[in-house]
Amino acid sequence: MRLWFTLLFFCLFAAQLLHAQQSVPVELQGNKMRKELILKNGQLGIELCGLTPGFSYTVFVNPVLAKQTDQFQIFPGAAPNGLIGFEPTPGRANAAKFKADAACVQLVAKLLAGKKADNQHFILTIICIDCPEDETWKEHFLNGVEMANINTTGSVSASSLVTNTLIGGNCFQVTNITSAGSASSRGTFTNGATSIGIANGVVMCTGNVNVVHGPNNAGNAGGGFNNNSVDDVDLATLSTGNQWDVSKIEFDFTPTTNKVEFQFVFGSEEYCEFANSGFNDVFGFFISGPGIAGTQNIALIPSTNTPVTINNVNHITMVREKFQV
Numbered sequence: 001m002r003l004w005f006t007l008l009f010f011c012l013f014a015a016q017l018l019h020a021q022q023s024v025p026v027e028l029q030g031n032k033m034r035k036e037l038i039l040k041n042g043q044l045g046i047e048l049c050g051l052t053p054g055f056s057y058t059v060f061v062n063p064v065l066a067k068q069t070d071q072f073q074i075f076p077g078a079a080p081n082g083l084i085g086f087e088p089t090p091g092r093a094n095a096a097k098f099k100a101d102a103a104c105v106q107l108v109a110k111l112l113a114g115k116k117a118d119n120q121h122f123i124l125t126i127i128c129i130d131c132p133e134d135e136t137w138k139e140h141f142l143n144g145v146e147m148a149n150i151n152t153t154g155s156v157s158a159s160s161l162v163t164n165t166l167i168g169g170n171c172f173q174v175t176n177i178t179s180a181g182s183a184s185s186r187g188t189f190t191n192g193a194t195s196i197g198i199a200n201g202v203v204m205c206t207g208n209v210n211v212v213h214g215p216n217n218a219g220n221a222g223g224g225f226n227n228n229s230v231d232d233v234d235l236a237t238l239s240t241g242n243q244w245d246v247s248k249i250e251f252d253f254t255p256t257t258n259k260v261e262f263q264f265v266f267g268s269e270e271y272c273e274f275a276n277s278g279f280n281d282v283f284g285f286f287i288s289g290p291g292i293a294g295t296q297n298i299a300l301i302p303s304t305n306t307p308v309t310i311n312n313v314n315h316i317t318m319v320r321e322k323f324q325v
Helices: 002-021 136-143 158-166 317-324
Strands: 023-027 032-039 043-049 056-063 071-076 083-089 092-100 105-113 120-128 151-154 173-180 186-190 201-204 248-254
Touching: 023 032, 032 043, 032 105, 056 071, 071 083, 071 092, 092 105, 105 120, 158 173, 158 186, 158 201, 158 248, 201 248
Parallel strands: 023 043
Antiparallel strands: 032 120, 043 105, 056 092, 056 120, 071 105, 083 092, 151 186, 173 248, 186 201
């Protein structure tokens, strides 16, 4: 009997030691931070410190690379966990909001779906929602913002955008101009040479074009219409999932030269807090016609066949793949 108790105690001690090895400390630096962690055996305890009691935070757990199919979940650790009102984001198991009751809180990241491995890399993102920020950098930014800020004009007709701005001149025969999505999601921009390298042109958004000039300084900002009435079969080939706030223009044209060029710049208000998540802003420039096999997307990351989406162009994916070459 004594030997049995001894063995039982050893087993319990070993289990507690294993649990301790699977918990990692994370110290929040500033009001927002992103840290790469390693999930072992499908689950990882996280002791998140550096918080200010009484303030609210959001946390996200996402794959490291966009090509990963893994899905993660974040939930509270064992009580007492230092959390008040832990609220998972509706429809997103990998995101939640909570209020800190202590400088350190206990969280658990778990593999919700995917291939379990001994070393499952993921990204933990922490953002303080209502913490006061150091505004010094913003003062320097705003001193020059008037010179660099893009100006936009919304609700311009698709016909005018194509014939007067995108193509211009009278040397091209343009027909069958159509559009879909909110009228205020399309327009023109000027004064873009300093910020994006294009002085003026057509602007298309998943929201009102007046949000383009920014600044993008809030994690929960956005100008979307929450409209899923427009689905595009071509965009569906670039990114999976439901399509929201699609804005598109289609037209036929007859070129007068053997070479046609278009310049574009892609941006997303959801960068960087939703990079590599289930929310994936996407841009496509599709062309078809004589001598072209099917419908081809020519909006690609340079020197690749990779489409332009927020999950393919961000501070995580592109940098990591660059170092892996």
